[in-house]
Amino acid sequence: MTIALVFPGQGSQAVGMGVDLAGSFSVARETFEEVDESLKQNLFKLMSEGPIETLTLTENAQPAIMSVSLAIMRVLEREGGFEITDKALFVAGHSLGEYSALAAVGSFTLSEAAQLLKTRGKAMQEAVPVGEGGMAALLGANLDLAIKLSEAASEGEVCSPANDNADDQVVISGNASAIDRAVALAPEFGIKRAIPLTVSAPFHCAMMAPAAVAMQEALAKIDVAPPLVPLVANITAKPVQEPDIICRQLVQQVTGMVRWRESVLQMKEEGVDKLVEIGAGKVLGGLLRRIDKEMSAASISDPKGVEKFLLSL
Known part of the structure; x- marks a missing residue:
């Protein structure tokens, strides 16, 4: 079994996400606290209690979805002894999930990923007037x-x-x-x-150009480390490990198309036979069944999913 870890994008948010993880694992609880501290916002309370309308606002949904993915990664690593460099051939993320993937492989710190996604969410929302x-x-x-x-x-x-x-x-x-x-x-x-x-906005098209400029400025302030495992990038559907190229592609991704189908097929061609979805929901696992029926999928979104995955290794 050769796996790739994949990280979900916007649309996977739901009130209550991450609550059972925080209740079961101290490291998950600490992850949510760290995100709250870095954003100077009680995001976990919003994730726990809603309202869904506020959670779904792009500037909240993006860091919230990332925080659940990274909480799961930390549980796998610290509670289950999972080592990404030994177990995963690639990582990939759907849209904002690229930031989760890059935090999981050490290119961003958790705090950097949270702040970048807050900036990204605000910039994408403000790029186009509502309704246009x-x-x-x-x-x-x-x-x-x-x-x-x-x-x-x-x-x-x-x-x-x-x-x-x-x-x-x-x-x-x-x-x-x-x-x-x-x-x-x-x-x-x-x-x-x-x-x-x-x-709330027309994502991944030319109308997002002002948001791409904002992300170029934000990424220029960060010292991006080479990922421990190659990222299969949305914009090219090809593996990448060079920090300067990763940053350039993250900027291009704001206005460019997410090549998810091609990314999955590229990972299969490179030898991956199982995708493990790390985060809220099961969207990417569902898409896999429509892309390639030979590959298998697992989704980890709660303590039961963590246990089941660790037992399968």
Whole structure:
């Protein structure tokens, strides 16, 4: 069994996430306290009690999702003796999950990852006035079809693939009016369903350019260490370990497409046969079943998942 660790992105947040981890493991509780201290915010209280509307705000959801992933990593390492350099061939993360992955392999400290994601969340929210951007999930569409639909719907506005999630699921992003046109045109392109998403901003498209500038400035202030295990980057779907390239790709990722399907297939080609999802929810495990049925998946989001995974090693 050759594994890669993968880290979820936005949309995995839920009120109550991390609570059972904090109740079962002191190291998890300390992780949440460290994030709270670095952000000067009681984020764990928000994660524990809600409201979900506040937790879902991008500037809160991003560091919150990362904190659960890193709490699980620390439990695996300190309670279970898990060593990432011995057990994992690669790490990868979906959008903000790249920051979780990089913290897990020592490129960022926990505090740096939390602060970067707070900055990223705020910058992405502020890049486009609320209501001017939109996103939609295309079910039954591959990337080629999504590109053709986006081109037909754009009419001079921004409309482009944001997440290539699986052979039959691509998310598009851009001006709200262009996304509306794409949803209306989808049946003409043989796309089974086009579902407008409830999002606060149009992520991973050209409209996020101001946020990319903000992240370039924020990353320039950090001394990024080479990852202990190669990262398969969203923007290229290729392994990377050089800190300067990682930073450049994190900036590009803000406006670029998340090549998740290609990333999974790249890891398989390099010898990975199992993806282990570290964090809230089971989104990435679900996508794997739509990308490659030969690879297996495990999801670790709570104490039971931790125990089951450690026993499987």
